[in-house]
Amino acid sequence: MKKIVLITSLLLIKLSAFAQEKLVKDLDFDGKKDTVYIDQKAAQIVCRLSTQNFKKLKSKTFEMSSNNTFIKSTRNGFELRNNWMRAGFACQFRYEKKEKRIRLIGINEYAFGNAANEGSGEASANLLTGDYIGNWNYYDHLANNEKGELVKIPTIKTKMKFNKIYLEGFNEESYFSYQTQLEGPVEKHKTAEKNRRAKTK
Incomplete structure (x- = not known):
């Protein structure tokens, strides 16, 4: 009997955890509940909207x-x-009423970097306005009498051009493509800070 109760309890916990993986809310702004979840087997985001007959x-x-x-x-x-x-x-998504599609509208990222925190920081990009804000660090091995020091790059604020990305065309490559696009501006600001610090020594 105890074994049956234990198995039942474990099943209920598993089912409860599975149920919590689904987000139920009005996404298309028609007053009816919609559903979005990750299909773990297919490895896809799945969204069912009331305005599209829950397909x-x-x-x-x-x-x-x-x-x-x-x-x-x-x-x-x-x-x-x-x-x-x-x-x-x-990656933030929003339903676009005019287009009747779910669009990627923003990306936030963070990193702790390596053991010395080289490359640590965080950033956000608004794909609707093209605004990018990044706060990143690099490790200067020669600083502090060659004991090394983590250096904050001045906040990067720049405008970027991002192509429209909709749910059906989205996967992690969308994020990696965005990341690649920003390597240039981040490296530029990092080099500028290194040069500034070199002049003050």
Whole structure:
């Protein structure tokens, strides 16, 4: 009897955990509840909207989906969060009424960098306005009498041009493409800070 109770309890816990993976809220602003979740087997974001008769709207397949990949509610929609050991990102989505599609509207990211925190920091990009704000660090091995020092790069504020990305065309490559696009501006500001510090020595 105890064994049956234990098995039943474990099943209920598992089902409860599975149920919590689904986000239920009005995403298309018609007053009716919609659903968005990660199909772990297919490794896709799946969204069912009342305005589209609850048919499955799917993202592209994710190659790096894990237990640390999940959906979270935001003020105007939802976000996909992906947390790794020392870095992670969140991609925000919103339903666009005119286009009747779910669009990627923002990306946040963070990193702890290596053991010396080289490359640590955080950033956010508004894909609607093109505004990017980044706060990053680099490790100067020669600073502090060659004992080394973590240096903050002055806040990077710049305008970027981002192509429109909709749910059906989204996977982690969308994030990596954004990241690649920003390597230039970040490296430029890092070099400028290194040069500034070199002049003051």
